[in-house]
Amino acid sequence: MFVTQAYAQDGGTTEQLPSEVHGVQETHHEGSIPASEHGAGFPPFDPEFYPSQILWLAITFGVFYWLLKTVIMPRIGGILENRRDRIALDLEAAERMRSDADEAQAAYEQELTAARNRAHAIATDARESAKADAEKERKRLDAELNDKLDAAQARIAEVKRGALAEVDQIARDVTDTILREVASIEASQDEIASAVSQADR
Amino acid sequence: MEHDPTDPIHQFQINRIVPIQIGDWDFSFTNSALFMVLTVAVTTAFLYYTTRGRGLVPSRGQSITELSYEFTANMLRDAAGTAGMKFFPFVFSIFMFVLVANLFGMVPFFFTVTSHLIVTFALALLVIGVVVGYGFYKHGLKWLMVFVPSGVPGYILPLVVTIEIVSFLSRPVSLSVRLFANMLAGHITLKVFAGFVVSMSALGTLGIIGSILPLLMTIALTALEFLVAALQAYVFAVLTCMYLNDAVHPHH
Numbered sequence: 001m002f003v004t005q006a007y008a009q010d011g012g013t014t015e016q017l018p019s020e021v022h023g024v025q026e027t028h029h030e031g032s033i034p035a036s037e038h039g040a041g042f043p044p045f046d047p048e049f050y051p052s053q054i055l056w057l058a059i060t061f062g063v064f065y066w067l068l069k070t071v072i073m074p075r076i077g078g079i080l081e082n083r084r085d086r087i088a089l090d091l092e093a094a095e096r097m098r099s100d101a102d103e104a105q106a107a108y109e110q111e112l113t114a115a116r117n118r119a120h121a122i123a124t125d126a127r128e129s130a131k132a133d134a135e136k137e138r139k140r141l142d143a144e145l146n147d148k149l150d151a152a153q154a155r156i157a158e159v160k161r162g163a164l165a166e167v168d169q170i171a172r173d174v175t176d177t178i179l180r181e182v183a184s185i186e187a188s189q190d191e192i193a194s195a196v197s198q199a200d201r
Numbered sequence: 202m203e204h205d206p207t208d209p210i211h212q213f214q215i216n217r218i219v220p221i222q223i224g225d226w227d228f229s230f231t232n233s234a235l236f237m238v239l240t241v242a243v244t245t246a247f248l249y250y251t252t253r254g255r256g257l258v259p260s261r262g263q264s265i266t267e268l269s270y271e272f273t274a275n276m277l278r279d280a281a282g283t284a285g286m287k288f289f290p291f292v293f294s295i296f297m298f299v300l301v302a303n304l305f306g307m308v309p310f311f312f313t314v315t316s317h318l319i320v321t322f323a324l325a326l327l328v329i330g331v332v333v334g335y336g337f338y339k340h341g342l343k344w345l346m347v348f349v350p351s352g353v354p355g356y357i358l359p360l361v362v363t364i365e366i367v368s369f370l371s372r373p374v375s376l377s378v379r380l381f382a383n384m385l386a387g388h389i390t391l392k393v394f395a396g397f398v399v400s401m402s403a404l405g406t407l408g409i410i411g412s413i414l415p416l417l418m419t420i421a422l423t424a425l426e427f428l429v430a431a432l433q434a435y436v437f438a439v440l441t442c443m444y445l446n447d448a449v450h451p452h453h
Contacts, residue, residue: 022301064240
């Protein structure tokens with residue numbers, strides 16, 4: 001019984017509804033419930049209102065289905081889609097910002113390294129130039145001291161030469177005096193000088 | 202018609218509001234039809250109204266709408282896969298219609314549309330009709346393979362196929378009777394216990410004291426009936442999804 005009804009109603013069109021309803025009603029006529037007594041018996045099994053219920057169910061459910069399909073569900077679907085898109089977009093933006101931050105970090109590190117290297121170079125240069133300056137100064141002082149040393153040595157030599165010359169004179173005078181006073185020998189100055197220089201050797 | 206106020210059957214009575222007679226057929230606009238219209242109108246209005254803000258962060262109402270939408274979508278996707286999603290509007294309509302009709306039945310003096318077998322049977326036939334119709338439309342005669350489980354030895358195949366066919370044919374019956382019987386029985390029980398309160402209270406002081414028990418029972422049953430109303434809508438929708446799966450994937 002249900003099979004035939006099932007296939008009869010499958011069409012779902014309103015033209016088919018009466019025949020289907022008729023079938024249901026007939027079933028109940030043949031069944032145990034006396035159907036013609038309206039209002040009597042158990043209302044859910046009272047076929048009197050079957051056509052009306054089926055018709056109005058078809059109308060209301062049809063309208064409901066149509067409204068949901070064409071208006072409500074695209075609306076909800078749109079909202080959810082929109083949210084999904086927005087979340088994806090935000091995630092993307094966050095990802096982009098993070099990569100930006102990473103880049104900035106890398107740039108900063110690079111900059112820092114460069115600056116450090118530059119500082120190092122500057123320090124090295126300063127040290128080198130200071131060292132060079134010190135070296136130059138040292139050399140200058142060295143030279144100056146050498147000059148002074150040379151001058152001093154020259155003076156010493158001169159003084160020494162002068163002293164030695166005086167020593168010769170003193171030796172000659174001593175010799176002359178000794179010869180004259182002790183030996184009473186009158187020697188000329190030339191003889192004394194040659195004798196002293198010979199003894200000097 | 203005179204009625205005993207504690208009559209548990211009276212709530213299922215259908216009354217003509219606008220009598221409409223076409224030929225031999227009585228298509229009167231009844232209280233049943235009124236509550237079908239109310240169900241549709243209130244549900245549609247709710248779904249429309251709560252989504253008016255199209256909020257990125259949903260409001261409370263929008264959350265309810267979105268939850269029911271995604272709940273149904275997941276239900277259908279789990280049962281029938283992505284290919285079954287073309288039936289989403291259909292399943293969502295069925296679920297929302299049955300759910301709201303059931304819940305409307307919980308309001309005092311409201312008519313319960315789903316407490317009439319013809320309504321649930323029509324919905325069940327619609328589901329099975331869609332399954333059969335789509336099955337043949339999509340797979341042709343091969344769709345009949347849904348009755349032939351794979352891996353069954355040849356000699357018991359006729360028996361298995363017979364069982365499969367019988368089980369398929371009983372689907373609209375079980376689907377509709379389950380919902381109808383749950384709503385009917387629940388409402389009758391509720392009314393009977395509530396009726397006890399009324400009739401016992403009429404007996405005097407002792408009766409009033411004694412009526413506390415059925416009153417507590419009525420309160421508990423009301424909570425239970427809310428659960429049943431939601432649960433049966435869910436069951437109806439889940440079974441719809443599983444039957445639709447047969448239409449989409451006939452080889453199981």
